[in-house]
Amino acid sequence: MKMCESCGQRPAEVEFVQIIGNLHKRMSLCRQCAASEGLSQHFEIFRRLAHMFEQQQVMQTEADVPEVVCSQCRTSFEEFARTGLLGCPDCYTEFKEHLTPILRRMHGVTRAVVSNTGENPEKSGEDGVRDTKAELKTRLEKAVAEENYELAAELRDRLKSL
Amino acid sequence: MTGTIAQSAIRQLAPVPLWAQAGEIEHAVILSTRVRIARNLSGEKFPAKMDTESRVRMVRRIADTIRLLGIESEGVLFSLPTLSELEIAYLVERRAISPRLARMEGPRAAFVWKDRDRSLMICEEDHLRLCEILPGLKPRQVYENILPVMDGFQRLLPFVKSETLGYLAACPANLGAAVRTSLFCHLPGLMMTKGIQDLASSAADAGFTIRGFWGEGSDVLGNTFQFTDGPGLSHRVSEMLTRIESIGQEIMEREALARIDLQTQNNYLLKDRISRALGILRSCRQLQDGETLALLSAVRLGVDIGWVSGIDREAISLLTFKLGRARLEWSGLTDRDSDRRNEIRAERAREAFTNAEFIA
Secondary structure, three states: OOEOOOOOOOEOOEEEEEEEOOEEEEEEEOHHHHHHHHHHHHHHHHHHHHHHHOOOOEEEOOOOOOOOEOOOOOOEHHHHHHHOOOOOOOHHHHOHHHHHHHHHHHHOOOOOOOOOOOOOOOOOOOOOOOOOHHHHHHHHHHHHHOOOHHHHHHHHHHHHHO | OOOOHHHOHHHHOOOOOHHHHOOOHHHOOEEEEEEEEEEOEOOOOOHHHOOHHHHHHHHHHHHHHHHHOOOHHHEEEEEHHHOOHHHHHHHHHOOOOOHHHHHOOOOOEEEEEOOOOEEEEEOOOOOEEEEEEEEOOOHHHHHHHHHHHHHHHHHHOOEOEEOOOEEOOOOHHHOEOOEEEEEEEEOHHHHHOOHHHHHHHHHHHOOOEEEEEEOOOOOOEEEEEEEEEOOOOOOOHHHHHHHHHHHHHHHHHHHHHHHHHHHHOOHHHHHHHHHHHHHHHHHOOOOOHHHHHHHHHHHHHHHHOOOEEOOOHHHHHHHHHHOOHHHHHHOOOOOOOHHHHHHHHHHHHHHHOOOOEEOO
């Protein structure tokens, strides 16, 4: 279990990403240290969002939640960010623009390679898992060299998912 | 409320779930495997957004489907609002329903199979969540057990599915095949050698979610961990099953190595921990819930490595279940006073460990 990088005493529960310009500072903190860093304000929102990611808790200092509402079930995107849950199947189309980057981070891709019980043929296309490891690695190195950390994070996640 | 416990429909379930009877050597580290398949019906909001009426309709619709499938005699349908708090707590301890379903409000239900650890939750996070638990490392077998059951429901119900995202679920993490597999692992060796940190971070890198199984939040009681994985959008179910089998093997190997280290280097610490736990279980007069899991874990390790005789793994698995809070109240104990409960828990532990001895 990862320990808090600040106190070293308690298990890290929060992945704290600070974005200053295009510099990313990443730290794993426990709840108490996250709070004392003055991050408690947005903690609740991202605690639930983190639940959605399940594996790594994610918190950002700038809560940039789009103000959109599903026309079918009236669930707002902010509500989704807070609870990690969508309101109805239509939310997927209504929030498509904002969900796509989240799906990419979460799954490495934005389309299912399997859409049934696991035995459907693979889907191809730019978001499929056709990229080879070597290609992704080259692109990742390039992204890091260019300090394009957003792209680097995405490529890293896609590499991991291979 | 359904009246007295003696009349409760829970009495129709097998008295002890299968997972609590597992005592073979292959259940020593990977206690059990659980697979869960989630589905939602088209034309309905997800449960969190459904009003009372539509939830009632949903529960009724699924109950009708269970009858149409001819499987109603295989289990018991529990409507949660009609159950007492104790009955709900008991179903959670039995692992027949999730703590989330227990905590939720409003119409919701669970169809629990009588003779196997399988249940279908209705209106939990998704409309339907079917899961089954088998002792040991058995992801493929559990998946193959429940997939045909879900296929049965699929023939009669319109599940909502997208061409690009697979089965749609309330939480986007469950998109795709909407299947998740969990391994429940007893890792006292890795906890003591601190090897757990290394295992947890490499498992997390591989996309697994790790958490303590008993207890809330980040507390780890009884050295029991839950490793969870799903295929998500980027993998096939068969790939996920292979991944979970291989992480299971790796967990077993790492735990085995940690136990060897503990037995060979500075083993007086390990001896102290196991014999002390056994001593408490044999002589205590008050035993608390969380403490019980820690003590049972230490003695279980003693049995695994041959340092404790006179009790077997199966008996310890059974105690993990039987000394549970709701279970104690359930078996005739009406007194909800915690001292009295802790006293009875201690009494049962002393009884079970009468012949147990530390022999290292």
